[in-house]
Amino acid sequence: MSRSLPLFGFLLLVALFGFGIWWNTRHDPNEVPSPLINKPAPAFVLPLLDDPAQTVSKAGLLGKPYLLNVFASWCFACGEEHPTLMAEGSQLGVMLIGYDYKDAPDDAKNWLREHGNPYRMVVADRPGRTAIDFGVYGAPESFLIDAKGVIRYKHIGPITPEVIAKELKPAIAALQKESP
Amino acid sequence: MTPELGQLALILALLLALAQGVLPLIGAWRGNRALMATARPAAAGQAVFVAIAFGILVWAFVHFDFSVRYVADNSNLALPWYYRVAAVWGAHEGSLLLWILILNAWTVALAAFSHKLPEVFAARVLAVMGLVAVGFLVFILFTSDPFGRLLPMPVDGADLNPVLQDPGMTFHPPVLYMGYVGFSVAFAFSIAGLLGAEMEQAWVRWARPWTNAAWGFLTAGIVAGSWWAYAELGWGGWWFWDPVENASFMPWLVGLALIHAQAVTEKRGSLRAWTILLSIFAFSLSLLGTFLVRSGVLTSVHAFAADPRRGVFILAFLTIVVGGSLLLYALRAPKVAGGKPFNVLSRETVLLIGNLLFAVASAMVLLGTLFPLIGDALNLGKISVGPPYFGFLFPLLMLPVVLLMPFGPYLRWGKGEAAPLKGLLLRITVAAVACAIIAAFFVDGRLKAAVGVAAAVWIAAGTLLFAYKRWREAPRGRRYPAELAGMLLAHLGMAVFVAGVLLSETLSVTSDVRMAPGQVQHIGGYDFRFDGAHRTTGPNWTADQGVVVVTRDGNKVGTMLPQKRTYLRGQVQTESAIDAGFSRDLYVALGEPMNAGNIQGAWSLRLYYKPFIRWIWGGGLLMMLGGFTAAADKRFRIKRSADEVARTDGLLAQEARA
Numbered sequence: 001m002s003r004s005l006p007l008f009g010f011l012l013l014v015a016l017f018g019f020g021i022w023w024n025t026r027h028d029p030n031e032v033p034s035p036l037i038n039k040p041a042p043a044f045v046l047p048l049l050d051d052p053a054q055t056v057s058k059a060g061l062l063g064k065p066y067l068l069n070v071f072a073s074w075c076f077a078c079g080e081e082h083p084t085l086m087a088e089g090s091q092l093g094v095m096l097i098g099y100d101y102k103d104a105p106d107d108a109k110n111w112l113r114e115h116g117n118p119y120r121m122v123v124a125d126r127p128g129r130t131a132i133d134f135g136v137y138g139a140p141e142s143f144l145i146d147a148k149g150v151i152r153y154k155h156i157g158p159i160t161p162e163v164i165a166k167e168l169k170p171a172i173a174a175l176q177k178e179s180p
Numbered sequence: 181m182t183p184e185l186g187q188l189a190l191i192l193a194l195l196l197a198l199a200q201g202v203l204p205l206i207g208a209w210r211g212n213r214a215l216m217a218t219a220r221p222a223a224a225g226q227a228v229f230v231a232i233a234f235g236i237l238v239w240a241f242v243h244f245d246f247s248v249r250y251v252a253d254n255s256n257l258a259l260p261w262y263y264r265v266a267a268v269w270g271a272h273e274g275s276l277l278l279w280i281l282i283l284n285a286w287t288v289a290l291a292a293f294s295h296k297l298p299e300v301f302a303a304r305v306l307a308v309m310g311l312v313a314v315g316f317l318v319f320i321l322f323t324s325d326p327f328g329r330l331l332p333m334p335v336d337g338a339d340l341n342p343v344l345q346d347p348g349m350t351f352h353p354p355v356l357y358m359g360y361v362g363f364s365v366a367f368a369f370s371i372a373g374l375l376g377a378e379m380e381q382a383w384v385r386w387a388r389p390w391t392n393a394a395w396g397f398l399t400a401g402i403v404a405g406s407w408w409a410y411a412e413l414g415w416g417g418w419w420f421w422d423p424v425e426n427a428s429f430m431p432w433l434v435g436l437a438l439i440h441a442q443a444v445t446e447k448r449g450s451l452r453a454w455t456i457l458l459s460i461f462a463f464s465l466s467l468l469g470t471f472l473v474r475s476g477v478l479t480s481v482h483a484f485a486a487d488p489r490r491g492v493f494i495l496a497f498l499t500i501v502v503g504g505s506l507l508l509y510a511l512r513a514p515k516v517a518g519g520k521p522f523n524v525l526s527r528e529t530v531l532l533i534g535n536l537l538f539a540v541a542s543a544m545v546l547l548g549t550l551f552p553l554i555g556d557a558l559n560l561g562k563i564s565v566g567p568p569y570f571g572f573l574f575p576l577l578m579l580p581v582v583l584l585m586p587f588g589p590y591l592r593w594g595k596g597e598a599a600p601l602k603g604l605l606l607r608i609t610v611a612a613v614a615c616a617i618i619a620a621f622f623v624d625g626r627l628k629a630a631v632g633v634a635a636a637v638w639i640a641a642g643t644l645l646f647a648y649k650r651w652r653e654a655p656r657g658r659r660y661p662a663e664l665a666g667m668l669l670a671h672l673g674m675a676v677f678v679a680g681v682l683l684s685e686t687l688s689v690t691s692d693v694r695m696a697p698g699q700v701q702h703i704g705g706y707d708f709r710f711d712g713a714h715r716t717t718g719p720n721w722t723a724d725q726g727v728v729v730v731t732r733d734g735n736k737v738g739t740m741l742p743q744k745r746t747y748l749r750g751q752v753q754t755e756s757a758i759d760a761g762f763s764r765d766l767y768v769a770l771g772e773p774m775n776a777g778n779i780q781g782a783w784s785l786r787l788y789y790k791p792f793i794r795w796i797w798g799g800g801l802l803m804m805l806g807g808f809t810a811a812a813d814k815r816f817r818i819k820r821s822a823d824e825v826a827r828t829d830g831l832l833a834q835e836a837r838a
Contacts, residue, residue: 006460007509007510013550116695
């Protein structure tokens with residue numbers, strides 16, 4: 001009996017691989033869906049970068065959709081993304097809110113001064129604890145949150161003009177259709 | 181016309197492989213010498229036709245025959261000749277052809293050196309190799325034809341993936357495949373042994389150098405791959421626990437276990453079933469590696485092709501080969517534990533513990549690699565376990581290995597003595613602790629680095645003390661037979677590797693900075709001055725090349741020229757500048773131009789100071805050298821004794837009667 005164990009173990013693997021092939025013919029393997037999509041965004045209260053005495057909370061932002069863009073001054077890819085946000089951020093049709101992630105406030109302020117500030121407001125999450133609730137893998141990441149505080153779309157990695165045209169714009173259009 | 185000849189050559193090779201796989205088996209079963217004798221000529225003929233096919237593909241690349249789809253997809257007029265040759269294995273179809281070519285090379289070598297083996301056994305071994313070749317030739321002919329035409333013929337081709345345009349990547353696949361395919365020899369021996377329901381110690385001895393050599397090649401392939409990832413991906417890392425890396429690492433771990441298990445079986449006759457099982461696993465994991473990379477079941481930065489048809493084929497092939505072998509194992513594995521008995525305190529015990537740890541580590545890597553797939557299967561969503569899982573469990577499993585390593589050579593077979601171990605324990609403990617304390621001053625008391633030094637000294641001191649003991653006790657000329665020398669080299673390699681990993685992981689300094697021309701960054705005792713970037717061109721790319729002058733205490737260390745290349749087809753590739761050194765690497769990668777306000781010519785740069793990182797590959801190369809040295813031992817070249825000939829004849833007569 002014990003000599004057949006390797007065989008059974010292997011057959012289990014075969015079943016798993018067979019499943020994997022079947023699964024991949026039906027799904028796009030590159031898509032990493034967030035478990036938070038179509039779920040309420042986690043509640044948060046975060047200080048403003050420019051004025052830490054003032055805080056912004058999820059409740060305070062209810063009523064209007066917004067795009068939360070996670071960035072940091074230390075983040076390489078955020079530099080790639082930034083020109084796109086500068087150019088197109090104001091024409092998105094939703095409020096663009098910066099989410100400064102695990103960053104020293106002065107570095108972030110300098111960075112925004114150097115590269116320009118596309119954000120309506122910037123919240124700061126220096127310890128990165130709220131980011132864990134959002135399931136942030138790393139910067140940059142962007143969350144589209146609707147008027148009811150539900151996450152509708154998420155993008156991992158730099159936002160490019162292509163992403164805006166193909167994914168973000170349709171997602172925003174869908175929001176606007178719902179709430180006239 | 182020529183490419184069609186290549187296809188024809190592959191079809192002929194398939195027919196010969198079928199002959200090589202089937203006829204000798206029937207011959208061995210029916211006791212027919214003429215049929216058994218077909219194995220060698222069939223193997224040679226198959227190798228000739230596969231070599232012709234391979235040559236034709238190389239020729240098509242060298243002469244820009246863009247009417248061949250594979251050539252058009254993977255090369256263009258501007259690609260230098262050496263990368264055009266390397267482009268042969270730059271994508272799926274060609275690398276499969278390379279796999280088959282290497283399999284044939286091993287088979288021919290096996291055919292040439294197996295004349296001293298019993299006839300029946302050699303016939304079975306070559307037949308198993310033939311059957312493996314059949315599987316791969318069917319695969320290439322039916323799903324991955326490298327000679328398919330492209331009409332109309334394009335004027336110029338696409339490009340070889342720029343990530344692969346690097347010397348490290350040129351050597352990585354062939355060497356890795358030498359390792360993968362090399363395990364087919366041990367596999368064929370085990371299957372032949374199971375078919376004949378016997379596993380003679382002498383045959384294990386004969387299989388050992390092949391396993392050692394295969395493991396040496398695999399080590400070299402992994403080192404080349406790791407070096408390539410370090411130099412080319414621009415992240416400064418040397419291992420990412422990526423599914424494709426894991427695919428080569430699992431057979432390496434099992435191969436490592438197999439090398440040691442074979443030593444036990446050959447010298448003492450014990451652990452026979454385990455040795456057979458490990459040789460099946462080592463080759464199965466090599467096939468699985470090919471499967472994981474080629475089928476698109478797991479996505480990875482290395483993934484070449486995601487074609488479900490290929491995936492289904494490889495899965496079927498894998499099921500037949502591995503399932504069939506394991507079924508044979510279940511039916512025919514040696515039922516009684518053979519060999520000489522051994523005590524708890526003996527070399528066998530230590531080797532067995534090491535073996536189990538390597539096997540468990542390999543299973544752990546397999547589980548981690550397949551976890552995303554399991555997540556999909558059980559509908560848990562996309563999960564990836566990543567470095568935190570591997571980085572925690574792997575060192576945990578290897579810790580006992582490191583601790584036990586110095587004692588293995590000191591213990592006798594069968595029954596070891598405790599007394600010499602105590603002296604050894606005392607000496608290596610003192611050496612390790614003393615070195616760790618000294619090192620602690622240099623590394624600012626960082627624990628992990630000091631532990632790294634202690635572990636490395638622990639292994640190295642134990643190994644060197646054993647070498648000294650041999651020097652003192654063994655007679656001149658017989659002090660270091662190749663097998664022993666190989667072991668010493670590989671164990672020292674492990675010490676160097678451990679030191680490299682732990683020191684570079686703890687002491688590395690990384691800095692992502694924006695630098696304007698003339699600005700200086702201070703990292704790890706070095707001053708990096710950015711002198712701006714300019715345009716430069718190569719044979720098939722243009723690049724922005726940064727100039728970074730490195731000084732230490734005012735003395736110039738060197739000028740580093742990191743590039744950001746744009747290849748003809750628009751793919752962008754960073755080319756890091758590396759100033760290599762014995763005790764540290766300096767590493768600069770060029771990021772993006774970052775002009776802001778009135779500062780012109782500023783760039784983002786990634787600067788690294790990586791102490792002792794070169795020791796990681798140095799250790800790997802020592803291990804490889806150890807594998808090759810041990811493989812060269814004269815003792816493994818058995819003579820065919822008179823009674824074995826008589827036994828074969830008797831067996832033949834007996835089967836002929838039946």
